[in-house]
Amino acid sequence: MSAASCYLFRNLPDEKMGALHAVSHLQTIPKEQWLFHKGERAEYIYLVEEGAIELVMPVEPDIEIPVALIRPGNGCVGVGALLEPYTYSLSARCKEDTRLTVIARADIYALFESDPEFGSTVMTNLAQRLLERLRETREEVKIHFMNLIQSATFS
């Protein structure tokens, strides 16, 4: 299972990884199939074992903003399942035939309750990643803003 290489489960000892492994299962999704859509209730977290998942922000029926491509070992999708209001904030589509490790929110929360240290480590890892995403978003806003200024100045 790729959980050991996923940022969410960084710094977890082997026995806690074992507990996580016990509540997870594998699922294969064909290329181009949607895993979930923005706004849907988030019941599962997915780790990419093989293949790739693209995260997009739908804007209009034919327009979507590319956000990230999640490959094996570089993350997970569906972390909306860990935080209220438990909805997916982006849509996820398989770019290739994709094999996933699936962990249900109910199962991971049961682990948090039985082992608060486990929960604390996972949520700290999540907070660090969300901060990283916030930094990237601020960088992006800065670039868009500068592009607007440049286009206003030189048009």
Next chain:
Amino acid sequence: MAMQQHTNEIHLEAQGAVTILDIRGDITAFSESALGDAYRKASEQGAGKLLLKIEKEAYINSGGIAVLIQILAQTRRKDQRVAITGISEHFKKIFNMVGITKFADVFESTELAVQALT
């Protein structure tokens, strides 16, 4: 994850009158510094024709698109010609949609792009 902060590896290479920016890695908002530095270096060396060679497996998110638009705006002001290669059909559609292809033609291969620019 593509969103994790990273730096791109960018090599400059001259093929005749064309300067190739060989860009490795996903292109995101965090690519601004590396891509901007490489572009400045190429311009300082007098590059009038540029090819942005994007790694085939690379992902370009909305922040990366903004960075590319930023570079293309500079090339337009300096009257530099630009071509792009290495992107998938998916990104060709996106580049069309956001107007990148008005400022840079997209080619299937480095050879075709260099030929068209020369």
